[in-house]
Amino acid sequence: MFIRFFKKNFFPENNFFLKFSIFTILLFFFVAIFSYIIIPDNSVNANNVNVEIQSMKPGFKSKLLLIPNLEYKKKITDNLFGSKHILRSYAIVDYRFEDDKIIYQKFNKNDNDVLEDSLNIKNFITSNHLNNVHNNVRNIQNLIVEKYIINRTFYFGTDIYGRCLFSRVILGSRVSISIGFIAVFISLFIGVFLGSFAGYFGGILDNIVMYIINVFWSIPTLLLVIAITLILGKGFWQVYVAIGLSVWVDVARIVRGKIKSEVNKNYVHSSKLFGFNHLVIIFKQIIPNILPSILIICASNFASSILLESGLSFLGIGSQPPTPSWGYMIKENYQYLILGNAYLVLIPALFLTLLVSSFIFISNHYSSKVL
Numbered sequence: 001m002f003i004r005f006f007k008k009n010f011f012p013e014n015n016f017f018l019k020f021s022i023f024t025i026l027l028f029f030f031v032a033i034f035s036y037i038i039i040p041d042n043s044v045n046a047n048n049v050n051v052e053i054q055s056m057k058p059g060f061k062s063k064l065l066l067i068p069n070l071e072y073k074k075k076i077t078d079n080l081f082g083s084k085h086i087l088r089s090y091a092i093v094d095y096r097f098e099d100d101k102i103i104y105q106k107f108n109k110n111d112n113d114v115l116e117d118s119l120n121i122k123n124f125i126t127s128n129h130l131n132n133v134h135n136n137v138r139n140i141q142n143l144i145v146e147k148y149i150i151n152r153t154f155y156f157g158t159d160i161y162g163r164c165l166f167s168r169v170i171l172g173s174r175v176s177i178s179i180g181f182i183a184v185f186i187s188l189f190i191g192v193f194l195g196s197f198a199g200y201f202g203g204i205l206d207n208i209v210m211y212i213i214n215v216f217w218s219i220p221t222l223l224l225v226i227a228i229t230l231i232l233g234k235g236f237w238q239v240y241v242a243i244g245l246s247v248w249v250d251v252a253r254i255v256r257g258k259i260k261s262e263v264n265k266n267y268v269h270s271s272k273l274f275g276f277n278h279l280v281i282i283f284k285q286i287i288p289n290i291l292p293s294i295l296i297i298c299a300s301n302f303a304s305s306i307l308l309e310s311g312l313s314f315l316g317i318g319s320q321p322p323t324p325s326w327g328y329m330i331k332e333n334y335q336y337l338i339l340g341n342a343y344l345v346l347i348p349a350l351f352l353t354l355l356v357s358s359f360i361f362i363s364n365h366y367s368s369k370v371l
Contacts, residue, residue: 008134018365019360028355031170032177036077039167040152046171047322050162052091052107055072055341058157058165065090065104066148067119070126091118091162095149097121097141124148136336156347160333168324169348175200175325176306176355183305184298186244191251192294196282198252209252225308229317239318243308254297258290296367303359310352322331326352 036042053062069087078085091107100122106115121140124147156165198209216224228242262268263286272280287294310327312318320327324349333344 015365015366016177017361021361021365024354024358025107025362028173028358032174034079035171035174036082039164039170041164042078042083044084045322045324046082046164046167048086048089048163050089050091050158052081052162053154053158054160054162055336055344056154056162057341058155058343060154060157062091062107062154063093064150064152065092065102066150068124068148070123092149097137100137102141102144124259135365155342157341159329159344165344165347168329169326169351172324172326172329172348173351173355175319175323176309176352179243179309180302180305180359182240183243183247183300183308186241186303187248187251188294188298190245190248192255192287194248195252195255196259196287198288199256200263200282202260202279206256209256213249213252215328216246221246221304222308222311225312226315226317229312234317234320236319236323239309239312242312243305246308247304250301251297254293255290258293259286262286262289292366296363299359299363299366303356303363305358306352306356 031038041048048143050064053060065088066089069085069231072084074083074085090104092104093107095102095104097103098118101118101120103118106117108115121137121144124144125140127353143208153162154164154166156169159168161166194209194212198206225242225246228245229238232238232242259282268281271285276285309325311316312332313325314326314331316328316331318327321328329348330345330352333341336342336344
């Protein structure tokens with residue numbers, strides 16, 4: 001019965017775009033949670049720089065020599081927050097071993113120049129491991145080939161710093177989803193609190209709340225977010241708070257209007273006659289009845305929050321590098337639209353458009369039925 005109800009209300013057979021939007025959002029949520037398991041470059045913020053392979057086209061393949069951080073111990077949380085196991089990597093064309101050294105030929109766009117460098121093989125193993133293999137150079141060489149020389153395909157190419165664009169874009173979904181969650185939570189807390197009290201009690205309290213709403217509404221949202229961000233300072237969490245403090249107005253307005261229409265209904269009068277507390281009436285009886293309307297506004301605010309974060313990052317006052325924000329990726333590479341590497345802008349822009357439009361479509365679809 002539950003499955004039938006879920007399919008009927010959330011996956012109607014005759015609406016392909018609604019199905020596609022819901023599937024897209026669920027997919028983005030899944031990708032955001034398991035980003036570091038999915039992406040090839042699982043370093044923190046997918047920030048493994050390789051200047052030798054900067055601005056390579058999608059589908060580019062290269063051999064990488066990974067340099068481990070021997071002092072770092074792998075943790076279970078690496079799959080959620082990224083690993084610091086690899087200090088850096090080199091894009092190489094070929095390699096060979098000579099005694100206790102690995103000689104590698106660096107990748108170079110100019111094939112006429114052959115650049116070679118070398119590393120001692122002790123850079124790849126701990127002293128304990130060195131004792132375990134009894135200084136057997138051959139065993140150490142096999143270990144390096146097995147664990148630290150890999151072939152990687154850069155599905156979306158590389159950015160101007162040689163970082164894996166696929167990893168950065170996928171990880172960027174986590175930034176957008178988390179911004180949406182926190183901002184919607186803050187807007188819900190403020191909007192539901194002010195809107196419910198204004199709509200329920202009316203009078204002077206209603207006038208004060210409406211005055212505050214009108215003041216916030218008269219200020220362009222992006223300018224308001226910029227002002228709050230400048231007060232709080234640049235940073236990831238500051239952006240969360242700034243956006244949340246900017247999008248609560250719509251929640252408060254909808255909640256106020258809905259509660260005003262509910263407060264004169266029989267079940268509310270009956271609750272008052274039975275002596276129920278005002279808070280109980282508001283939050284246990286009225287709010288559940290207007291919950292669908294609140295959820296629709298949440299979907300709309302989710303999309304707005306993602307766009308605001310991208311706009312702030314594009315202006316340089318949102319998520320700060322090396323945090324992989326879609327807005328900052330667009331800002332960092334927009335000049336390449338006319339310089340032959342348009343994919344650096346179009347790929348993050350496509351992901352941003354897809355996620356935001358999915359939330360907007362769902363909000364519009366259900367608002368026509370509920371509001």
